[in-house]
Amino acid sequence: MRVKVQSKMAAVKDIVTLVLDKDHKTTVTVHLHGATVLAWKAQGKELLFVSDRAVYDNKKAIRGGIPLVFPNFGPWALGPQHGFARISRWKLEQKPEKDDSGAMTAVFTLTDNKDTRKMWDHKFKLTYTLHLTEKTFKTTLKVDNTGAETFTFTTLLHTYFRTDDITKATVSGLKGLEYEDKVRGDGKFTEDRELVTVAEEVDRTYASTPNSHIITGVIGGGKVHMEKTNLPDTVVWNPWVDKAKAMGDFGDDEYPSMLCVEAGHVATPLSLGAGQSFTGSQTLTLMDE
Numbered sequence: 001m002r003v004k005v006q007s008k009m010a011a012v013k014d015i016v017t018l019v020l021d022k023d024h025k026t027t028v029t030v031h032l033h034g035a036t037v038l039a040w041k042a043q044g045k046e047l048l049f050v051s052d053r054a055v056y057d058n059k060k061a062i063r064g065g066i067p068l069v070f071p072n073f074g075p076w077a078l079g080p081q082h083g084f085a086r087i088s089r090w091k092l093e094q095k096p097e098k099d100d101s102g103a104m105t106a107v108f109t110l111t112d113n114k115d116t117r118k119m120w121d122h123k124f125k126l127t128y129t130l131h132l133t134e135k136t137f138k139t140t141l142k143v144d145n146t147g148a149e150t151f152t153f154t155t156l157l158h159t160y161f162r163t164d165d166i167t168k169a170t171v172s173g174l175k176g177l178e179y180e181d182k183v184r185g186d187g188k189f190t191e192d193r194e195l196v197t198v199a200e201e202v203d204r205t206y207a208s209t210p211n212s213h214i215i216t217g218v219i220g221g222g223k224v225h226m227e228k229t230n231l232p233d234t235v236v237w238n239p240w241v242d243k244a245k246a247m248g249d250f251g252d253d254e255y256p257s258m259l260c261v262e263a264g265h266v267a268t269p270l271s272l273g274a275g276q277s278f279t280g281s282q283t284l285t286l287m288d289e
């Protein structure tokens with residue numbers, strides 16, 4: 001399946017790879033379109049889902065991996081759904097390098113330009129730092145307001161985990177929390193399950209979640225620990241049968257193979273004054289089975 005995805009990818013010049021070890025067992029692959037993480041392989045196991053039908057035309061958002069949502073989560077009056085970060089061309093600011101501790105780091109940036117200002121007339125700089133060790137993958141997004149006026153935004157790391165069978169996957173840390181449910185519609189609901197499972201279309205935004213979730217049922221019976229900082233909300237999404245069929249860049253039969261658990265600041269917008277900055281991050285750790 002991965003080979004097929006690779007062969008459909010755009011030119012090699014679009015792709016940056018962080019290789020931790022010489023055997024290529026622990027790597028991260030990033031597309032400059034959106035600085036979209038396409039793959040995180042930990043000890044030989046590919047943990048992220050990318051659709052076989054994903055489009056690599058440097059225009060459309062890439063269906064899978066970790067698209068970056070900024071400056072708006074969801075439908076947006078000023079531009080495309082989930083904002084422009086995931087459909088903008090990012091710059092590789094610092095090539096993958098090993099630091100003293102042996103971790104690989106790479107840094108990508110996006111600054112306002114005529115296309116972003118057409119939609120959202122603010123000056124900003126986004127700095128996205130990827131940090132890879134043997135079992136952990138940390139992604140940190142820094143937002144700088146480089147203009148003279150305050151702006152508000154929402155942001156999110158839209159992580160697609162690869163699952164063996166979605167009905168066997170679970171997400172911890174959500175019991176007792178309020179959520180909005182885009183499937184059921186208006187109103188707030190309260191989660192009563194210790195471990196959230198998915199057996200139908202799910203699209204929920206849980207507000208003020210704990211900084212740690214454990215996701216089970218990741219490919220090969222894997223367990224991933226998600227730790228987040230300054231990203232207080234968690235979205236759980238799977239399109240299920242009908243929505244999968246309606247999406248042009250997602251296979252009809254792919255929904256059992258993915259689960260999105262998305263760390264973000266989306267339930268309430270953030271406000272940044274001139275010269276201020278915000279930093280949010282998530283660290284994914286492949287846990288021992």
Ligand SMILES: O=P(O)(O)OC[C@H]1O[C@H](O)[C@H](O)[C@@H](O)[C@@H]1O
Nearest residue numbers: 061081082182203204235237260
């Ligand atoms: O199709 P996209 O624009 O990539 O959005 C994919 C999904 O992203 C999030 O999970 C939202 O909560 C969903 O409502 C949306 O369907």
